[in-house]
Amino acid sequence: MRVGIGLPNTIPGISGALLVEWARRADAGPFSTLAVLDRLVYDSVEPFAALSAAAAVTERVGLATNIAIGPLRGAAMLAKQAVSVDALSGGRFTLGLGVGARRDDYDAAGVDRRSRGAALSEQLAYLRGRLDGSGIGPARPPVPLLVGGSSGAAFARMARYADGYAHGGGPPRAFGSAAARARAAWRDLERPGEPVLWGQGYVAFGDPDRGCDYLRDYYAFTGPFAEKIAAGNLTSARAVKDFVRGYAAEGCDELILYPTVADLDDLERLAEVVA
């Protein structure tokens, strides 16, 4: 299992300088991937913009949206952003997509939330097919696609169009149960081989309370569920190691650990823990 790190693009107040330094250090560290989250109505940096900045100062590390809320963008514009980041990074990009869970993002984008599942399917079909020969460049080899979500329809969509599954977080056991569903869907659609499986977790070492407060705020739209997400914040080296082992045992291919405090010391600490 590879371990990646999140870029703190959704932590309010993040400066460009810190974001770029974070990317540089991640590139120098043991991390396989730098991943970003996506949210429209929040004090956060747009994911493709953040990854473009990261692409400019890194050479090795993979870049990923995990996930970006596809339907907030038109299919062609989404494709343009994806091939752009892939070109800027020299083919290091993985595009993870989902429908997201926030009503306000859809309202602000002026997109009908009720048809978000169908819209995402159409985007995936576009990225997999129409894009090629559309004239939208730069021309790139196919960008690896991940799909997130927990409904049966989401798993079917993942198996129909994507290369793998992006899990939304939780204890290893929850990941394991989602992984079984992803594999079942993969076989159901008669895809050869196995889906690539990505997991994620949240980390704070130096100031756990601040990290938990951020999670409560970021996930406030989920109501009481936000407290459970905050309770899952990994705040010690031991907790991170247990979590990493647990995900590896459940067959995770790539685990992204997201910072909940934008503190470079946390990055260095995490680099030591997962090295």
Next chain:
Amino acid sequence: MRVTVVGAGPSGLYLAILLKKADPAHEVTVLERNAPDATFGWGVVFSEETLGALRDADYSTYLEITDSFARWSAIDIRYRGRVLRSTGHTFSAIRRTHLLDILQRRARALGVDLRFGVEVSTVEPADLVVAADGANSTLRRAGSFGTTSEPQGCKYVWFGTDLVFDAFTFIFARTEFGLFQVHAYPFDENASTFIVETTEETWRRAGLDRMSEEDSLAFCAELFKSDLDGHRLMSNKSVWLDFPLVRNRHWHDGNVVLLGDAAHTAHFSIGSGTKLAMEDAIALANGFTRHPSDVEQALVDYELERQPVVERFQQAAGDSAAYFGRVGHYQDLAPIQFAFNLLTRSGRISHANLTQRDPHLTRVLDSWFAGAAEPGSVAAPPMFAPLPLGGRTVRNRVVRVGGADAARAGAGLVLTGLVAVSPDGRTTPDCPVSDAWTPDVGEVHAAGALAGLRLGHAGRRGAVRESGVDVPLRDGWPLLSASPLRYAPFGAVPKEMDESDMDRVRADFVAAAERAAAAGFDVLELDLADGYLLASFLSPLSNRRGDGYGADRTRFPLSVVDAVRAVWPAERVLAARLTVTDWARGGLTVEDGIGHARALAEHGVDLVHVRAGHSTAGSRPEYRRGYLTTLSDRIRNEAGVPTLVGGYLTTQDEVNTVVAAGRADLCLFDPPPTPLEAL
């Protein structure tokens, strides 16, 4: 901390005890609407694991509870005049009123303020308010918990009897109205719980919907007269009920927390309601041990610990409730198979762990399944029992997709991937076409397996780039379907087939079947699934035709089956891969699928390969391990057709369990590769 618990059932009282014990400074009040000695229900069951938790949580009540237990280890199944006994299980039960009495005394001794006869609609401010007031919780209505409550399973009525059973006893009684079943177990040295259950249709046919409490008791007493063996059936406000399946998205709102049945219910047929409720109380009390001064954190801990456990029980309970809803269809199973099917109904017991509990039962089962002349003689596990099918015999119950490698890996039947009847019936450009493809049946046969060919026409799912990926080729070919509706985004609109298209496709199927016969295939599997051409006629979502092929959606597919059957050798197996439910609104239901399977069998199909979903790209499959097994069970037992089922079966234990329980005849076995294979 000031704590108000509403409801003096087992969970509310137990929580009060544990909180007060942890910190005597807590002011704990329990409010109960009924009198202290009001009785509802009869006995409650516990499992062995629960007892460990009770011992660790409060030893003195554990001692008192276990001292008054009725304990037993057998399950009796009374079925078609026989009694089958399975042993090695562990049960214990206690009279509900006695349990409450123990808990009330302990709570009082610890200084809990117990108030009975208090109608609670609003609660005075407290640091923590606990809604332990049952499935119909009043307190729950005041908060925002995302509550759903819906009826689950059969009609049931909860009696007691002075007959003391010596096993957990299931009784199945066939009547002129339909099947009735009993769940009975002892709970002390004088009495047993005796729950009678039946489907709503049978219940109405028997006139129970119009009977008084006394008359329905008399009806049940008469029906189970011989089982009761001269003993009485006793009512305790025993009326027929629907079991309410209660779920809550959130178990706490502010400082109000749900406990036990108020938070969740699990169908009584897995006997876990009280167990789950008391475990809730332990988890909640532990939350306050970890976070003594932070109510919110304690409640979050409680939810995080309990919700996953409860979800698993609710899944198992749902499977169990559904089993008892359709058990009337299993009345032709041999007694030993009926018993195994019953014991494995909720997915919590498999062939392997039943073998640990009751090795003699599985020995007899395996021997019966293998068709041994001497009952109980040693036999291989069920997956290795040969299966006679059509005029052929499959050497075991394992089916794999592939070639000679799959046969050498032990499969009894090896299926090819899709072979198209014609070039326009291909999925991808690489998809083999019947007349331009040379199969190697000889190698499969040499490895001891039967060879099966999956023959089909991809219809509107044709001309895609990769297997399973519904992205159209840029330079595809014209597609055919029942109606001119595209399958997935950007896909080509298929041509609505006319009579001449149908004649041509039918002739292609026939010619391909003749080639398959000449090539030596033992099994021909016609593809009527997954939104492919023949399936597109069956589903109302893809067949919008106004002609006779729309009025009778089976007309064209069955005409193909007839034409193929006519040329396919009678002694060889004709199988059909069939979508038995569309898993989409307005689409085929399982009942439709059962009808289609029956029609196929009448037209000479020997085996139905059960598939579901994908009639449209927007179907909503319900993925989990073995997610097609229940559908296969229904097709096999309600349509009376042998079935093959996949659905992510990855262990031999799953295969043994599925085939021995009569849920399918063959399993598509799909173990993941493991590094161990390289050793």
